[in-house]
Amino acid sequence: xxxxxSDENPKYLVTVQLTIEFLLIYGERxxxxxxxxxxFEQSFQDRRVPDRKTFKNVIGNLWTYESFTKPKRNRNKPMxxxxxxxxxxxxxxxxNPQVSTVTISAATNISAASVRRLLKENGYHHxxxxxxxxxxxxxx
Numbered sequence: 700x701x702x703x704x705s706d707e708n709p710k711y712l713v714t715v716q717l718t719i720e721f722l723l724i725y726g727e728r729x730x731x732x733x734x735x736x737x738x739f740e741q742s743f744q745d746r747r748v749p750d751r752k753t754f755k756n757v758i759g760n761l762w763t764y765e766s767f768t769k770p771k772r773n774r775n776k777p778m779x780x781x782x783x784x785x786x787x788x789x790x791x792x793x794x795n796p797q798v799s800t801v802t803i804s805a806a807t808n809i810s811a812a813s814v815r816r817l818l819k820e821n822g823y824h825h826x827x828x829x830x831x832x833x834x835x836x837x838x839x
Contacts, residue, residue, distance in 0.1 A: 717746070718767065721754050732758065784809055788817045800825050 724742070725735040736751045757767055764770055787807045791798060800818070804811040815825040 717743070717749070718754075718757055722758075722761075725754070725758065784813070785817055785821065788814055789821060789823070792818065792823055 720743070721735060721739050724739050725732065728734040728738060732751055732755050736748075736754060739754075740748050760767060760769055784807070788803055788809065791803050791806060800811050800814045803809070803814045807814070809817075818825045
């Protein structure tokens with residue numbers, strides 16, 4: 700989908716067009732943000748002009764990241780809880796699937812919240828499994 704940068708679309712009008720105009724003025728003023736900001740204010744008196752820091756951040760992002768905005772941080776969480784805790788909790792659940800997280804917490808000396816988190820991270824559910832119905836082999 701092509702973005703519409705025309706004057707009719709106010710969503711992109713402020714961010715893209717004003718930034719491009721400022722960058723052109725910034726180049727004319729020998730890369731001086733303060734002088735470019737003053738000239739920009741004089742040129743666009745009918746519009747709300749962003750703060751000087753805003754333009755400074757945009758220019759810094761262009762130099763650093765080659766983009767108008769900073770890239771998103773990688774927020775992959777490292778594995779919390781050591782392998783001993785994980786193995787203890789999973790072994791307890793495998794031994795007795797109907798055990799509660801509070802009981803596991805008391806037996807392993809790990810907080811109940813950590814027990815629930817470890818179970819969730821390893822594909823287990825933190826609630827007790829209760830069998831309510833069962834089909835017998837002679838069922839037809």
